[in-house]
Amino acid sequence: xxxxxxxxxxxxxxxxxxxxxxxxxxxxxxxxxxxxxxxxxxxxxxxxxxxxxxxxxxxxxxxxxxxxxxxxxxxxxxxxxxxxxxxxxxxxxxxxxxxxxxxxxxxxxxxxxxxxxxxxxxxxxxxxxxxxxxxxxxxxxxxxxxxxxxxxxxxxxxxxxxxxxxxxxxxxxxxxxxxxxxxxxxxxxxxxxxxxxxxxxxxxxxxxxxxxxxxxxxxxxxxxxxxxxxxxxxxxxxxxxxxxxxxxxxxxxxxxxxxxxxxxxxxxxxxxxxxxxxxxxxxxxxxxxxxxxxxxxxxxxxxxxxxxxxxxxxxxxxxxxxxxxxxxxxxxxxxxxxxxxxxxxxxxxxxxxxxxxxxxxxxxxxxxxxxxxxxxxxxxxxxxxxxxxxxxxxxxxxxxxxxxxxxxxxxxxxxxxxxxxxxxxxxxxxxxxxxxxxxxxxxxxxxxxxxxxxxxxxxxxxxxxxxxxxxxxxxxxxxxxxxxxxxxxxxxxxxxxxxxxxxxxxxxxxxxxxxxxxxxxxxxxxxxxxxxxxxxxxxxxxxxxxxxxxxxxxxxxxxxxxxxxxxxxxxxxxxxxxxxxxxxxxxxxxxxxxxxxxxxxxxxxxxxxxxxxxxxxxxxxxxxxxxxxxxxxxxxxxxxxxxxxxxxxxxxxxxxxxxxxxxxxxxxxxxxxxxxxxxxxxxxxxxxxxxxxxxxxxxxxxxxxxxxxxxxxxxxxxxxxxxxxxxxxxxxxxxxxxxxxxxxxxxxxxxxxxxxxxxxxxxxxxxxxxxxxxxxxxxxxxxxxxxxxxxxxxxxxxxxxxxxxxxxxxxxxxxxxxxxxxxxxxxxxxxxxxxxxxxxxxxxxxxxxxxxxxxxxxxxxxxxxxxxxxxxxxxxxxxxxxxxxxxxxxxxxxxxxxxxxxxxxxxxxxxxxxxxxxxxxxx
Numbered sequence: 013x014x015x016x017x018x019x020x021x022x023x024x025x026x027x028x029x030x031x032x033x034x035x036x037x038x039x040x041x042x043x044x045x046x047x048x049x050x051x052x053x054x055x056x057x058x059x060x061x062x063x064x065x066x067x068x069x070x071x072x073x074x075x076x077x078x079x080x081x082x083x084x085x086x087x088x089x090x091x092x093x094x095x096x097x098x099x100x101x102x103x104x105x106x107x108x109x110x111x112x113x114x115x116x117x118x119x120x121x122x123x124x125x126x127x128x129x130x131x132x133x134x135x136x137x138x139x140x141x142x143x144x145x146x147x148x149x150x151x152x153x154x155x156x157x158x159x160x161x162x163x164x165x166x167x168x169x170x171x172x173x174x175x176x177x178x179x180x181x182x183x184x185x186x187x188x189x190x191x192x193x194x195x196x197x198x199x200x201x202x203x204x205x206x207x208x209x210x211x212x213x214x215x216x217x218x219x220x221x222x223x224x225x226x227x228x229x230x231x232x233x234x235x236x237x238x239x240x241x242x243x244x245x246x247x248x249x250x251x252x253x254x255x256x257x258x259x260x261x262x263x264x265x266x267x268x269x270x271x272x273x274x275x276x277x278x279x280x281x282x283x284x285x286x287x288x289x290x291x292x293x294x295x296x297x298x299x300x301x302x303x304x305x306x307x308x309x310x311x312x313x314x315x316x317x318x319x320x321x322x323x324x325x326x327x328x329x330x331x332x333x334x335x336x337x338x339x340x341x342x343x344x345x346x347x348x349x350x351x352x353x354x355x356x357x358x359x360x361x362x363x364x365x366x367x368x369x370x371x372x373x374x375x376x377x378x379x380x381x382x383x384x385x386x387x388x389x390x391x392x393x394x395x396x397x398x399x400x401x402x403x404x405x406x407x408x409x410x411x412x413x414x415x416x417x418x419x420x421x422x423x424x425x426x427x428x429x430x431x432x433x434x435x436x437x438x439x440x441x442x443x444x445x446x447x448x449x450x451x452x453x454x455x456x457x458x459x460x461x462x463x464x465x466x467x468x469x470x471x472x473x474x475x476x477x478x479x480x481x482x483x484x485x486x487x488x489x490x491x492x493x494x495x496x497x498x499x500x501x502x503x504x505x506x507x508x509x510x511x512x513x514x515x516x517x518x519x520x521x522x523x524x525x526x527x528x529x530x531x532x533x534x535x536x537x538x539x540x541x542x543x544x545x546x547x548x549x550x551x552x553x554x555x556x557x558x559x560x561x562x563x564x565x566x567x568x569x570x571x572x573x574x575x576x577x578x579x580x581x582x583x584x585x586x587x588x589x590x591x592x593x594x595x596x597x598x599x600x601x602x603x604x605x606x607x608x609x610x611x612x613x614x615x616x617x618x619x620x621x622x623x624x625x626x627x628x629x630x631x632x633x634x635x636x637x638x639x640x641x642x643x644x645x646x647x648x649x650x651x652x653x654x655x656x657x658x659x660x661x662x663x664x665x666x667x668x669x670x671x672x673x674x675x676x677x678x679x680x681x682x683x684x685x686x687x688x689x690x691x692x693x694x695x696x697x698x699x700x701x702x703x704x705x706x707x708x709x710x711x712x713x714x715x716x717x718x719x720x721x722x723x724x725x726x727x728x729x730x731x732x733x734x735x736x737x738x739x740x741x742x743x744x745x746x747x748x749x750x751x752x753x754x755x756x757x758x759x760x761x762x763x764x765x766x767x768x769x770x771x772x773x774x775x776x777x778x779x780x781x782x783x784x785x786x787x788x789x790x791x792x793x794x795x796x797x798x799x800x801x802x803x804x805x806x807x808x809x810x811x812x813x814x815x816x817x818x819x820x821x822x823x824x825x826x827x828x829x830x831x832x833x834x835x836x837x838x839x840x841x842x843x844x845x846x847x848x849x850x851x852x853x854x855x856x857x858x859x860x861x862x863x864x865x866x867x868x869x870x871x872x873x874x875x876x877x878x879x880x881x882x883x884x885x886x887x888x889x890x891x892x893x894x895x896x897x898x899x900x901x902x903x904x905x906x907x908x909x910x911x912x913x914x915x916x917x918x919x920x921x922x923x924x925x926x927x928x929x930x931x932x933x934x935x
Contacts, residue, residue, distance in 0.1 A: 049081050052088055064092040087133050090117035094140050103154075103386055106147055108536050111570030114140050118622040128209055131186055135217055138178035141625060142224055145171035149231070150386045163667055165231050170627040170664040172228035179221035186214035215253070215262035219269075222249035226269055229276065240277065247273045261301065264290060268305050275312050284312050303333050307343035310350045319354040326351035345382050349389045352378040352396055372400045384428040397429055411437055416445040420457055427460060432468035439464060455485060459494055466497060471505035474498070479524060492537040495528045499541065522548060529564075539569040546578055555586035573619055577634045580612035584641050605645050612638040616654075626661040629669035636676035643680045651680040671697055694746075718765070741769050748778045756786060760805055767808065772815030779809040799834060807840045814848050819857060822848050842870050843883065846890060853897065864894030885911065885919040889926060901934040908934075 048071060055064040068089045071077055093113035097106045117137050124130050145168040152164025193207045225246035232239035250270035257263035271286035287309040291302055306329050313322035329347045330339065338344050352375045359368055375396065382393040411419065423438035439461040446454035462477035475498045481488065482495035499521055506517040525541035532538050546561030559582045565575035587604035590597040616634045624631040635658050642651035655677045662670060678693040717740040724733040748762045759782045766775035783805050786792045806829060813822035826848065829841040846866050852858030871887035874880065888911045895904035908927050911918065918924040 048077070049084075049088075055092075065089060065096075068092070084120075084129065086116040086120035087129060087136075090114075090120065090133070090140075091136055094136060094143060097140075098143055103147060103151055106143075108570060110140055110143055110147065115568075115570060115622065122621055126185075128189075128206065128213075131182060131189070131210075132213055134178065134182045134185075135213060135220075138175050138182060138217075138220065138224075141171050141175035141178060142220070142227065145169075145175060145224075145227060149388060153388060153391055154386070166664060166667040167629070169228055169231040170667075171625070172224050172231065173663055174625040174627065176221050176224035176228060179217045179224055183214060183217035183221055186210055186217055190214050215257060215260060218249070218253050219262045219266055222246045222253065222266065223269060225249065226273060226276075229273075243273045243277055261298075264293075264298070264301060268301065268308065272308055275308070275315070280312050280316050284309065284316075287312065303329075303338060303341075304343055306332075307346050307350075310347060314350050314353055314357075317357070319357040323351055323354035323358070326354065340381070340385070342387060345385055345387055346389065348378045349382050349387075349393050352382075352393070356396060356399075376401050380425070380428070383430075394430060401429070411441045414438075414441060414445075416442055416447070416450055419445060420453065423457070423460065423464075427464060430467070432464050435464040436461060436468065436470075455481060455488055456490065459490055459497070462494070462497055462501075466501050466504075469504075471501045471508070474501040475505070475520075482524070483527065486531050492528065492532045492535045495524060495532075496537045496540065499524050499528070499544070518548065534566065536570065539565045539571050539575070543571060543575055543578065546575075546582065550578075550582050550585055553589065555582055555589065558582040559586070573615055573622070573624075573634070574630055576611060576615035576618070577630065577637060580608045580610075580615060580641070581637055583608035583611060584637070605641065609638065609641050609645065609647075612641060626658070627664050627670070629667075632658070632669040632673045636672045639676040639680055643676070643683050648680055648684045651676070652684065655680065665696060737769055740765065741771055741774075744769075744771075745774060748774075756782065756792065756801060756805075760801070760808070763805075763812070764808055767811055767815065770815060772812045776809065776812040776816065779805055779812055783809060800838075803829065803835050803838055804840060807844045810841075810844050811847070814844075814851060819848065819852055839870070839873070839883065842866075842873075846870060846887070850890070850894075853894070860894045860897040864891050864898070867891035867894060880915065880919065882919045882923060885915070885923045885927075889923070889930065892930060896930075896934060905931060905934045 052064060052067055052071075055067060068085050071081070072085055090113045093109045093116065097109035097113065100106050100109065114137065117133050117140065121130060121133050121137070148164045148168035148171060152161045152168065190207065190210045193210065197204050197207070223246075225242055229239045229242040229246065232242070247270055250266040250273065253266035254263045254270060258267070267286060268290055271283040271290075274280075274286070275283035287305050290298075290305045291309065293302070306325070310322050310325045310329065313319075313325060326347050330344075330351075333339065333344065339348075355371045355375050355378070359371055363371070379393045379397045379400075383390060383397055387393075414422070419438050419442035423435050423442055426432075426435035426438055439457050442457045443454055443461065446457070458477055458481055462474045462481070465471075465477065466474035478494040478498035478501065482491050482498060485491050485494075488494075502517050502521040502524070506514050506521070522545065525545045528535075528541040529538045529545070542561050542565050546558045549555075549561060550558035559579060562575045562579035562582055565572055569575070583604050587601045587608060590601035590604060593601075612634065616631075616638055619628070619631045619634060635655060639651040639655045642648070642654065655673070659673065659677055662673070664670065674693050674697045678690055678697060681690040681693055717736060720736055721733065721740060724736060744762045744765045748759060748766075759778055763775045763778040763782065766772075766778065783802065786798075786802055786805070792798055806825065810822045810825045810829075813819075813825065823845075826841050826845045829835045830845065835841060846863065849858055849863040849866050853860045853863045867887045867890040871884055871891065874884035874887065877884065888907055892904040892907045895901070895907060908931055912924075912927060918927050
């Protein structure tokens, strides 16, 4: 959950904005497009992004606003939103802004003829992808779970790759447009300005393509082969740009990033040489570029372990670039961090205490601004800060002496350092000391107190504090985020292990979510509440309520497409529920299924029209849901046609979203009987990492493979048969090892499949686990037929032991089963005992006489059955074989002919053929 800042400049800027707008002709109807666009660009350039968005909304509602500005509003708003997103420290807010920006820019590009502004919008879309990559990395940095960290790294990698591709396409289009405008133009010709814009955009796209590649490389470990390969691609891009445009700012920036890539490859000397070359440039217009280069130079010195020089250069940087925005920029915070690192590295056990204390003070001062902002080095900065400024003990008397401002300031500082206990104590003190004049600030202190409680896992306290703010101060600008915080606290309390009253938690959540949706219907928090309500209602089987919830998400919401996808899922879940009622509800079930497909297909089309990246998780999930519905509705060809181009377009083949896509593809291939493609998809599913429940997929594909094995045996294709057997074995092992969705039958079937492939050891492991866990499970033992199923598993375990030549263990288990009163009436243990006696006689560890007697006993037990089962005839057949092995062909022949005389059909054509074949060999 995001924490709200102390509101340092937001109110001032808002007031300033009112003044600007109030005195501007922008409020008049029929705004002059020339002055309006100039004013709008001025707001953006000064960083008044919220005012820019508000002004655009005013322009949208101005009936007198003419073209071309009216048609450019989506473009201007998208740019402003990305600018704001790149500078906000609230990661949740950043995601929201990027979602909105993407929607505006895609709406602008859609159906618009290609011109200069359209190509610039494409560049902005690529920039939004890059910003999404940065956001994913930052969220991953803060994620406590290793799995979530990996998922966010994968997401960032995919975003940077897509950004690089988008920049590349834009650069090619711009280069073609620039080439078309080549040639002499007289001075003052208006076309010169247009050509100049295209040229600048072309260089910008080429430069940012290389930067996106550099960022993609950072998502791989330092020693990964892919990292080096991608850095080489980036170096080639930067080198080409610098050589061709070395007098342009883009060329010099490319040279800087080329050096950075060298640095990342360990070529620090080469990098420093280039950094110094750029830093020596005297042109004052290069201030921003040299600011970045100087930061990279300090990082390189630290890597070279020239800590004293790095510290000196960091101080020099801070003296040179002393503006507030420069010091709070990403490179400014990086310089603070490198200064702290360099000072820390110079402290040794021999350092005098006075020097050590002075250095520690400087380190704390340098790190304080770093830990307040999400950056890739925030966590390292926090770890170092704790080293030099450990959590101070909370002294009640000390806090009691603090005034409101002091307690609030120290509370915010404790929040930045993640000292939750201390922050809670200080913010409580601040709230208790607030007077009437601090009414606005005390509400903000209460919110931050709720946030600290939440982060300290005091969920009930966080819910009460934030919920109170939301309900009692609903007109406060931060009331909707307070409601979101309270709802998240309820959910986390609900998910706490061994929590006692989950039903009450859920009811409180539903109540607050409904309040949120009704009180702030046009806010993002309301849409979040609607979607969560829909998920709760669907989970309860209240499908009509879920449909209503998902359908009520606003058209302009950044989560609209997600809501539509979930709406299709709710219709599909309702259709499956109706289908379980039988023929009586078939018409309703079919109608709901058709509605699900319609909604899901439209949502997917809308995502495509909006330019959703090929690897976007929402896009892939939407496609998978649609394909699954089509497959289960019997429209397998449509499912395959939908998925194939999407699967082919994937470059990043890892992560849950890709795994879900491939599961849907695999399911469609199984249902269409495509064996080899299904095997390839199975491997892709396995390589994608952990994902959803795959047990039933394994089971279905295994059945498909069983049929393919039979076909290959009959076709006499030994090489292909061997390959398919190995694939079948891999599948069976994967099924057995799957952690989710396992059933007794799926595991037993996997074990029996392994036995059919003579994989006795693997089958034994699966069966032992199955038998032990089932025998100890009271719920399983209560099920009808549990004894029969457990017996069969034990018999197959004996077979697995026999296959491995563990004859004594197999015999012991079978004796145990045949002696058990509950199992004595069953035939299965006797049949397996006959198999064991045959094998033991064959290898000289038993006698054929014992085998013969056993099979005769089995046959006699079945003699009264009508009609006689196939096992009756097989038992006499096995007894005849045992006679023949004892060199008693006459008795063998007599046994077979006697059975055939009394039973001419011998149970069926296959068994009769076996009898006749054996008689032919007996002399």
